[in-house]
Amino acid sequence: MSNLESRDYRDAMSHVAGAVHVVATSDATVRSGFTATAVASVSDRPPTLVVCANADSATTRAILETGIFSVNALAFDDAMLAEIFAGRTELSGDDRFAEGRWDTLETGAPVLSDALVAFDCRLQQSPLVATHHLLVGEVRAVRYGLRRRALVYRERAFMGL
Numbered sequence: 303m304s305n306l307e308s309r310d311y312r313d314a315m316s317h318v319a320g321a322v323h324v325v326a327t328s329d330a331t332v333r334s335g336f337t338a339t340a341v342a343s344v345s346d347r348p349p350t351l352v353v354c355a356n357a358d359s360a361t362t363r364a365i366l367e368t369g370i371f372s373v374n375a376l377a378f379d380d381a382m383l384a385e386i387f388a389g390r391t392e393l394s395g396d397d398r399f400a401e402g403r404w405d406t407l408e409t410g411a412p413v414l415s416d417a418l419v420a421f422d423c424r425l426q427q428s429p430l431v432a433t434h435h436l437l438v439g440e441v442r443a444v445r446y447g448l449r450r451r452a453l454v455y456r457e458r459a460f461m462g463l
Contacts, residue, residue, distance in 0.1 A: 319456040319463075322380075324387045325353055325437075326404075326412040327364050327371045333396045333404075333412050334361040337388040339455050340434075341373055349441035351421060354434045362435055369425045370409040371439060374417035377450040378462030383414075384453060407443040418452060420445045 320339030327334060340354035353373060355362040365371045376384055385391060386398050393400070403415040407422040414420055423439030451462040 316457050319454045319461075322376045322384050322453040322455050322460065323353075324374045324376060324383060324414060324417075325355065325361065325365075325371055326374065326399075326414075327361060327368050328406075328410060328412050329364065329368050332364075333399050334364050335387050335398060335412065336361045337384045338373075344438065350426065351423065351439055351441060353437040353439070355437050357430060357433055357435055362437070365425060365437060366428055366435070368411075370411040371423050371425065371437065372407075372409075372411040372413045373421040373423065373439075374414040375419045376414075376453040377416075377418050377447070378453045378460075379450065380414075380417075380453055381460045384455075384460060407445060409442055413445060415445075416447050417445070418447050418450065420447070 323338050323341050324335050325338045338353055342352050344350040344352050383402055386393050386401055404412045407413050409422050409424055421441045422443040423441050426440050427438040428435045454461050454463045
């Protein structure tokens with residue numbers, strides 16, 4: 303077991319810049335989502351990505367139940383969406399989707415219409431590692447948005463790149 307304190311680890315990780323995404327899912331009636339920076343490509347055969355998602359999150363539980371999710375890369379002008387889906391406003395649940403324009407692609411997961419790029423995924427695996435599920439998704443469809451500055455998160459602040 304490491305002697306490194308959780309707070310020290312979080313402080314160190316805050317120096318690593320990460321692209322900002324909204325991860326979203328939906329069953330037949332309710333949409334939910336969260337802001338994430340822990341997103342990475344796994345393979346292009348088949349197209350697969352991974353999202354690290356807090357096991358205590360209602361959205362994570364919904365993804366495990368529905369088996370579908372989208373990963374929407376945000377532009378710098380979408381910082382308010384990142385705040386909303388990070389739970390830093392009074393909006394929760396489906397009310398968060400009042401901001402932005404949302405539709406669906408192949409799986410039925412909510413997709414942000416003007417994301418830099420949106421990945422529509424079907425859940426393949428979800429191993430639990432420490433406090434997070436690794437949501438491994440096969441990408442079933444993509445949508446490209448307009449070329450704009452990307453939103454990144456570093457040292458606990460949003461920045462444009």
